[in-house]
Amino acid sequence: MKKQDKPFAFRGKYLLVAVLVLYGIFFLVNSGGALSALQKSSTILTKILPIFVVVILFTATLNYFIKPKQIAKHLGQKSGMKGWFWALAAGVISHGPMYAWYPLLDDLRSHGMKDEYIVVFFASRAIKIPLLPIMIDYFGLTFTIVISLYMLFGALIQGLCMQLATIKDT
Amino acid sequence: MTKPHTQKKQQNSPPQQPSFLKVLQKSSLSFLAMAPLLLATIGLVGIFQILVTPKMLASLFQGDPLFDTLLGTLTGAIAVGNPIVSYLIGGELLNQGISLYAVSAFLLSWITLGFTQLPAEVEVFGGRFTLYRNILAFIFAMITAVLTTITVQVLS
Numbered sequence: 281m282k283k284q285d286k287p288f289a290f291r292g293k294y295l296l297v298a299v300l301v302l303y304g305i306f307f308l309v310n311s312g313g314a315l316s317a318l319q320k321s322s323t324i325l326t327k328i329l330p331i332f333v334v335v336i337l338f339t340a341t342l343n344y345f346i347k348p349k350q351i352a353k354h355l356g357q358k359s360g361m362k363g364w365f366w367a368l369a370a371g372v373i374s375h376g377p378m379y380a381w382y383p384l385l386d387d388l389r390s391h392g393m394k395d396e397y398i399v400v401f402f403a404s405r406a407i408k409i410p411l412l413p414i415m416i417d418y419f420g421l422t423f424t425i426v427i428s429l430y431m432l433f434g435a436l437i438q439g440l441c442m443q444l445a446t447i448k449d450t
Numbered sequence: 451m452t453k454p455h456t457q458k459k460q461q462n463s464p465p466q467q468p469s470f471l472k473v474l475q476k477s478s479l480s481f482l483a484m485a486p487l488l489l490a491t492i493g494l495v496g497i498f499q500i501l502v503t504p505k506m507l508a509s510l511f512q513g514d515p516l517f518d519t520l521l522g523t524l525t526g527a528i529a530v531g532n533p534i535v536s537y538l539i540g541g542e543l544l545n546q547g548i549s550l551y552a553v554s555a556f557l558l559s560w561i562t563l564g565f566t567q568l569p570a571e572v573e574v575f576g577g578r579f580t581l582y583r584n585i586l587a588f589i590f591a592m593i594t595a596v597l598t599t600i601t602v603q604v605l606s
Contacts, residue, residue: 288479292487295569299493306497313500321496325489332481332488340477344470379491379567382574383481389575398575399583403590406561408533418541419553422605427554427598434594438586445582 324377331376339384356392367397368435371404378402395446396439403435487570494566495530502528504539511548518552523591526559536560550602554595562587 307314346354355363374381385398407428408415415424507525511518526536540553563584571580 288483290486291484292490292570292573295573296486296490296493299490299497302497303493317493317496317500319496320499321492324492324495328492336474336477336481339481340470340474343477344468344473377495377567378561378564379488379570382487382570383484386484386574387477387480395575395579398579399586402583403562403587406558408561411533411537414534414537418537419544423550423554423598423602426601426605427557427594430594430597430601431558434590438583438590441586442582449578 328376328380331380335380335384339387342384343387355388355397356394359394359397363394363397364400364436364439367400367439368404368432371401371435372407372409372432374401374405375410378405394443396443399442400435400439403438404432406431406435484574487573491567491570494569498528498530498566502530504529504535508539508543508546511543511546511552513547513549515549515551518549519555519592519595522552522555522595523559523563523588526556526591527563527588528565529560530564530566533557533561550599551595554598555591558591558594559588562591 303314303318306317353359354366359366381401385393385401389395389398412424412428419427507529510521510525512521529536529539536557540557543553543556544550568580568584571583575583
């Protein structure tokens with residue numbers, strides 16, 4: 281049987297309404313602060329728009345070239361060591377805020393990506409390759425190397441803990 | 451009328467590959483479906499950046515390594531912004547004599563934890579996943595901070 285596409289529906293409508301209400305209250309209490317917050321949000325949105333474009337293009341390219349079966353093979357139940365490696369590498373390479381990657385991960389998860397790999401992806405994002413020189417400048421080379429190595433190991437262990445929790449729950 | 455064997459042949463043939471444009475359209479639509487969620491999160495980040503200032507966060511630290519490590523993890527989770535800002539605050543905290551345990555925990559939780567994105571994370575990945583992931587990230591931020599500080603002290 282052909283898999284039916286999910287009908288289009290906005291997600292987080294109520295959250296958006298709640299945030300708008302929050303802005304309304306903030307505006308009544310401190311209009312200057314509310315305007316500054318709005319300005320900050322607009323700046324963030326402008327900055328991460330290119331990342332959103334990259335995420336959309338990346339999702340489309342993945343869906344075009346890689347079939348759901350292949351995604352499940354590389355990141356699903358029987359992916360083995362490869363899955364851990366891909367999740368770790370993707371997390372380290374990924375750029376921008378965590379929530380910018382939610383749509384792509386949601387898509388991969390619907391195709392069979394395991395939860396432990398999502399945990400590894402998020403945890404390994406703590407390593408920011410473009411920012412390493414700044415980290416070295418502020419905290420020194422030893423600190424940067426040590427914390428980066430522990431973050432990588434930590435990300436894998438967190439993934440394993442998530443795997444154990446998933447097994448225990450099922 | 452189509453002959454039965456032709457029908458069978460059609461059924462067995464592999465499904466046609468949709469064009470890239472169609473796939474791109476589908477991906478854009480799924481992203482658009484998440485737009486309210488992402489906009490709400492960005493809106494929350496804006497409010498937090500105004501209400502929770504770096505100065506305010508820095509003033510909370512007491513100088514007790516254990517308490518400060520816990521506080522570093524918590525404040526890093528509350529704070530929002532570019533990781534470079536966390537380096538700036540972290541460097542300032544170190545200059546003020548705050549322990550490396552606390553600063554490391556602060557740097558780690560700044561990126562891996564985030565109170566402002568919790569509602570969006572629950573909506574996308576579900577409550578159970580969000581709870582487990584955030585508990586793990588919280589615990590590991592502290593463990594990594596302690597191990598990093600001890601290792602750096604030993605090495606230097």
